[in-house]
Amino acid sequence: MMTAPAPEMTTETDPAMTPLLDLSDVTIALRQNDRKMVTGVSLSVMPREVFGIVGESGSGKTLFTRTVFGLHEDTYLAGGTVRFNGRALPLNGYRRAIKKMLGKEIGYIPQDPYSSLNPSMRVGRQLTEALYLSKGYPMRSQKAQDAAVALLAEVGIPEPELAFRQYPDQFSGGMRQRIVIAIALSQDPELMIADEPTTALDAFTQRRIMDLILERSRTRGLAVLLISHNLELLRQSVDRLGVLYGGQLLNVAATADIGAREIHPYTQALFDCVPGRDKRLADIASIPGEPVGAGFGTTGCAFAGRCAFAQDICRSAPLVTNTDRGTGFSACVLGKGARHG
Amino acid sequence: MLTTPRSYPKSWVEWTAIVIAAIIVLTAVFGGLLAPHDPLVIDFRAKLLPPSGTHWMGTDGAGRDVLSRLLTGAQLTLLSTLSVIAVVLVIGCTIGIFSAFVGGWVDNLLMRLADIWLGFPPLILALGFAAAMGASLQAAIWALVFSWWPTYARLSRMITKDILSAKYIAAADTLGVPAWRKVVLYVLPNAFDVLIIQVTLDIAAVMLAISGLSFIGVGAQIPTPEWGAMIADGRDYVRNGWWIVIFPGLAIFFTALSFNIIGDMLRRELDPTSQRRA
Amino acid sequence: MTYILQRIAFSLLSLFVLVLISFLLSHIVPGDPAYVAAGPNAGAEKIAEIRAEMGLDKPVATQFFIYLGDVLRGDFGTSWFTHQPILQDIAQELPPSLELVLVAMVINLVVSLPVGLLTARFNGSRFDDLVRLVSIAGAGLPIFWTAILLQQKVAADWKLFPVAGRLSFEHRRFEGQTGFTLLDSLMQGRLDVFFDALAHLMLPAFALALLFTAVGVRITRTSMISEFKKDYVTLARAKGASEGRVMFRHVFPNGATPALTVFGMQFGWMLGTTVLVEEIFGRPGIGRYAVKAVTQSDIHGVVAVVFVVGLFFLVANLVVDLLLYAINPRKHLEG
Numbered sequence: 018m019m020t021a022p023a024p025e026m027t028t029e030t031d032p033a034m035t036p037l038l039d040l041s042d043v044t045i046a047l048r049q050n051d052r053k054m055v056t057g058v059s060l061s062v063m064p065r066e067v068f069g070i071v072g073e074s075g076s077g078k079t080l081f082t083r084t085v086f087g088l089h090e091d092t093y094l095a096g097g098t099v100r101f102n103g104r105a106l107p108l109n110g111y112r113r114a115i116k117k118m119l120g121k122e123i124g125y126i127p128q129d130p131y132s133s134l135n136p137s138m139r140v141g142r143q144l145t146e147a148l149y150l151s152k153g154y155p156m157r158s159q160k161a162q163d164a165a166v167a168l169l170a171e172v173g174i175p176e177p178e179l180a181f182r183q184y185p186d187q188f189s190g191g192m193r194q195r196i197v198i199a200i201a202l203s204q205d206p207e208l209m210i211a212d213e214p215t216t217a218l219d220a221f222t223q224r225r226i227m228d229l230i231l232e233r234s235r236t237r238g239l240a241v242l243l244i245s246h247n248l249e250l251l252r253q254s255v256d257r258l259g260v261l262y263g264g265q266l267l268n269v270a271a272t273a274d275i276g277a278r279e280i281h282p283y284t285q286a287l288f289d290c291v292p293g294r295d296k297r298l299a300d301i302a303s304i305p306g307e308p309v310g311a312g313f314g315t316t317g318c319a320f321a322g323r324c325a326f327a328q329d330i331c332r333s334a335p336l337v338t339n340t341d342r343g344t345g346f347s348a349c350v351l352g353k354g355a356r357h358g
Numbered sequence: 359m360l361t362t363p364r365s366y367p368k369s370w371v372e373w374t375a376i377v378i379a380a381i382i383v384l385t386a387v388f389g390g391l392l393a394p395h396d397p398l399v400i401d402f403r404a405k406l407l408p409p410s411g412t413h414w415m416g417t418d419g420a421g422r423d424v425l426s427r428l429l430t431g432a433q434l435t436l437l438s439t440l441s442v443i444a445v446v447l448v449i450g451c452t453i454g455i456f457s458a459f460v461g462g463w464v465d466n467l468l469m470r471l472a473d474i475w476l477g478f479p480p481l482i483l484a485l486g487f488a489a490a491m492g493a494s495l496q497a498a499i500w501a502l503v504f505s506w507w508p509t510y511a512r513l514s515r516m517i518t519k520d521i522l523s524a525k526y527i528a529a530a531d532t533l534g535v536p537a538w539r540k541v542v543l544y545v546l547p548n549a550f551d552v553l554i555i556q557v558t559l560d561i562a563a564v565m566l567a568i569s570g571l572s573f574i575g576v577g578a579q580i581p582t583p584e585w586g587a588m589i590a591d592g593r594d595y596v597r598n599g600w601w602i603v604i605f606p607g608l609a610i611f612f613t614a615l616s617f618n619i620i621g622d623m624l625r626r627e628l629d630p631t632s633q634r635r636a
Numbered sequence: 637m638t639y640i641l642q643r644i645a646f647s648l649l650s651l652f653v654l655v656l657i658s659f660l661l662s663h664i665v666p667g668d669p670a671y672v673a674a675g676p677n678a679g680a681e682k683i684a685e686i687r688a689e690m691g692l693d694k695p696v697a698t699q700f701f702i703y704l705g706d707v708l709r710g711d712f713g714t715s716w717f718t719h720q721p722i723l724q725d726i727a728q729e730l731p732p733s734l735e736l737v738l739v740a741m742v743i744n745l746v747v748s749l750p751v752g753l754l755t756a757r758f759n760g761s762r763f764d765d766l767v768r769l770v771s772i773a774g775a776g777l778p779i780f781w782t783a784i785l786l787q788q789k790v791a792a793d794w795k796l797f798p799v800a801g802r803l804s805f806e807h808r809r810f811e812g813q814t815g816f817t818l819l820d821s822l823m824q825g826r827l828d829v830f831f832d833a834l835a836h837l838m839l840p841a842f843a844l845a846l847l848f849t850a851v852g853v854r855i856t857r858t859s860m861i862s863e864f865k866k867d868y869v870t871l872a873r874a875k876g877a878s879e880g881r882v883m884f885r886h887v888f889p890n891g892a893t894p895a896l897t898v899f900g901m902q903f904g905w906m907l908g909t910t911v912l913v914e915e916i917f918g919r920p921g922i923g924r925y926a927v928k929a930v931t932q933s934d935i936h937g938v939v940a941v942v943f944v945v946g947l948f949f950l951v952a953n954l955v956v957d958l959l960l961y962a963i964n965p966r967k968h969l970e971g
Binding site for chain 3: 116137200
Binding site: 371470471474475477478479480481482483485486487489490491492493562566569570573574575576586589590593596597600603604606607610611612613614615618619622 | 646649650653654657658661662665666768769772773775776777778779780781784785788792901904905907908909911912915916926927929930931933935938939941942945946949950953
């Protein structure tokens with residue numbers, strides 16, 4: 018559809034570069050009772066990188082994302098540092114600080130395209146509003162209108178001039194998600210967060226929307242943070258993958274490593290659950306035991322209760338700290354899946 | 359969503375409401391016995407006495423003890439309120455459950471009728487009915503039944519429909535469980551929570567309506583110590599006997615308030631569809 | 637288009653039910669309607685005459701269609717205490733009541749919409765708790781009692797507003813074409829009369845609005861809360877919209893739609909509640925007319941008021957729904 022050739026990207030990013038987004042030891046707690054839901058998360062998203070975060074339902078991935086980007090009311094950043102482009106954001110008044118960057122450096126695509134567009138506002142106005150908020154274009158100006166129509170065309174909306182005047186409910190789910198993407202792109206962010214952007218869509222549309230996000234961000238040189246519970250979808254889309262379980266970040270793996278070399282036991286177990294082309298049905302395992310929800314805490318590994326390799330030390334020792342800058346890491350105390358050179 | 363289970367009364371406001379409601383109910387039960395004076399005996403030598411040791415809430419324009427009238431009136435007011443709700447509950451739920459079981463055009467027609475009926479301002483509808491029957495407390499009670507039934511018909515019909523569409527009813531059907539047993543076994547127990555919330559909230563609304571009708575003159579007639587009628591009676595003396603108007607009003611207000619707070623609390627605790635706070 | 641037709645069909649059906657209720661009230665419920673219609677002092681001859689005149693010797697169905705025809709022609713009979721056609725009475729009494737309800741509705745909206753929006757935004761806060769308690773308390777106040785207290789304290793003691801009536805003594809000869817004093821005085825450029833009429837309206841309107849505002853705040857709050865939970869609010873915030881913009885440009889227009897439907901219904905309910913206020917404040921109006929008809933046992937006068945209030949209720953709802961449809965047809969298709 019779009020003919021612009023994507024610049025060649027290497028999956029391995031240069032560790033000497035400054036990360037675009039750098040979290041170290043981030044802890045997130047509920048406002049209501051200060052319960053720590055996500056603990057000790059350190060990760061870096063490099064410029065132009067597509068970074069995925071995978072986790073089962075309840076692992077804390079949406080809580081984590083929405084809190085880090087100031088979109089959650091009931092939680093707060095209780096500890097750690099967040100750096101954007103090398104600049105540290107204050108822990109006090111964090112939400113105010115990060116909110117100033119929303120719609121400018123940071124773009125966001127919510128989960129459900131059926132509810133993420135204002136039903137009573139024309140599509141065009143929702144775009145010109147975004148342009149006004151990020152670039153100061155007057156909302157009724159010709160400049161804003163032209164830019165909006167061009168963006169609708171860019172994300173593959175047929176008849177963009179007509180779409181500009183229509184209401185969201187005149188579009189299918191896939192088309193609505195394209196409009197949402199156009200809104201995010203309109204603000205020229207450096208980092209685009211896509212929070213389960215395809216979960217509400219059918220399998221065929223999922224792939225097309227994912228391709229659109231990847232292709233547009235490559236062309237425009239954006240970094241993408243992609244959140245999903247669908248490991249297979251992420252594996253096909255991202256450069257590196259962070260694995261969240263029980264509110265702990267257990268593993269950051271380069272996509273190429275998954276299935277190719279030793280990775281964290283939980284990531285391996287997740288991967289083993291995915292039916293694939295080259296796997297026979299008998300190979301597909303499901304993880305024994307019940308999943309642990311977010312808020313497991315910091316004592317020991319959240320996965321220890323279900324892990325085939327677990328020893329006593331797993332239940333008491335603190336996890337390995339992530340110090341990577343664009344490579345990978347395993348939180349496993351036993352050293353499973355750790356990179357050795 | 360993570361919601362920590364809470365004990366029922368959440369704050370001192372709710373505790374206070376429960377205590378007040380309990381006092382009011384007890385007063386309604388024993389009202390007449392507690393009254394220090396005869397609520398109906400006229401004594402013009404003692405008229406318009408301000409609150410004092412012998413008449414805690416003063417006396418009215420005919421020398422009757424306001425406190426005694428208030429206590430006796432508690433029984434009358436609450437009893438008539440409860441009779442309205444009891445009758446409406448039976449009639450409304452019968453229509454609603456019947457409608458849900460029969461389905462089809464009968465269901466459609468009944469619910470359309472209930473929709474329309476529900477919309478009409480209940481006070482004016484009751485006023486018309488009471489006026490047609492001839493003014494009396496009984497007329498006011500029937501008038502409110504006449505205008506209140508759709509609330510319960512709609513509610514019970516909704517619950518019944520929900521339950522009838524559940525899987526275990528299909529299982530009961532294959533076993534040949536008769537309709538009336540389904541009502542007793544499944545519908546009534548499931549409807550209980552929702553109905554109790556509605557009843558609690560309606561106690562205040564019905565009581566306000568009854569006293570309003572009495573105030574206008576289509577409900578309880580003036581010497582009767584019904585609270586609304588007492589206010590109507592005291593209006594003429596309000597400049598030199600504020601107590602005649604103030605106390606029955608406060609009684610209505612606190613009864614309505616405490617039942618509303620309890621209803622609000624029940625809705626929060628029992629109704630899964632209500633807005634829970636994070 | 638189908639929506640509009642459906643909506644109008646429903647209104648017509650409601651109108652039919654309304655006529656049915658009025659018929660029930662004037663012909664079935666009273667033991668002997670002729671006796672009631674004739675008044676307490678009528679002799680047997682007079683009653684028989686009225687019975688024939690009202691067609692009470694005919695079958696019930698026939699009576700109903702005669703009644704339907706009468707009502708559609710606006711014939712509600714003759715009031716036996718004003719000795720005028722009831723329709724004429726009502727036409728006279730309606731404008732002051734509508735004026736009262738409109739002012740009360742303005743008070744209601746001006747308080748309910750912003751407070752509902754803010755309590756939804758700060759859902760669960762102290763402010764929310766306080767407003768919740770105040771609105772529950774407001775819903776427990778007997779209107780007629782509040783009205784008496786306001787009249788005694790605010791008007792008689794503090795002299796902030798006139799105690800009773802529709803206009804002050806010096807304006808008693810003021811006349812206008814429409815019967816709406818507020819409108820007539822503006823049309824004639826009589827600002828003194830306008831403010832006098834408004835001052836007379838404030839206390840009764842406030843007393844009337846109190847209960848409805850208590851409900852209105854909570855309805856608005858519920859409606860707005862469900863909007864705040866939707867993803868488009870998250871997207872608007874992610875776009876960098878200020879909290880004010882999120883609230884007023886995004887949440888408010890969407891949350892106000894369902895709330896406005898309720899306010900439309902409240903219009904009719906308020907008109908029906910004027911019976912509790914007008915007499916206290918000595919204002920003319922259909923409420924006071926109904927109370928007078930009750931005390932004079934004029935069942936036809938009462939039923940006419942019931943009918944007119946019901947009619948206004950239907951019209952107000954229809955107008956609100958069509959208006960909301962005209963503003964945003966899409967929202968309705970979504971359900």
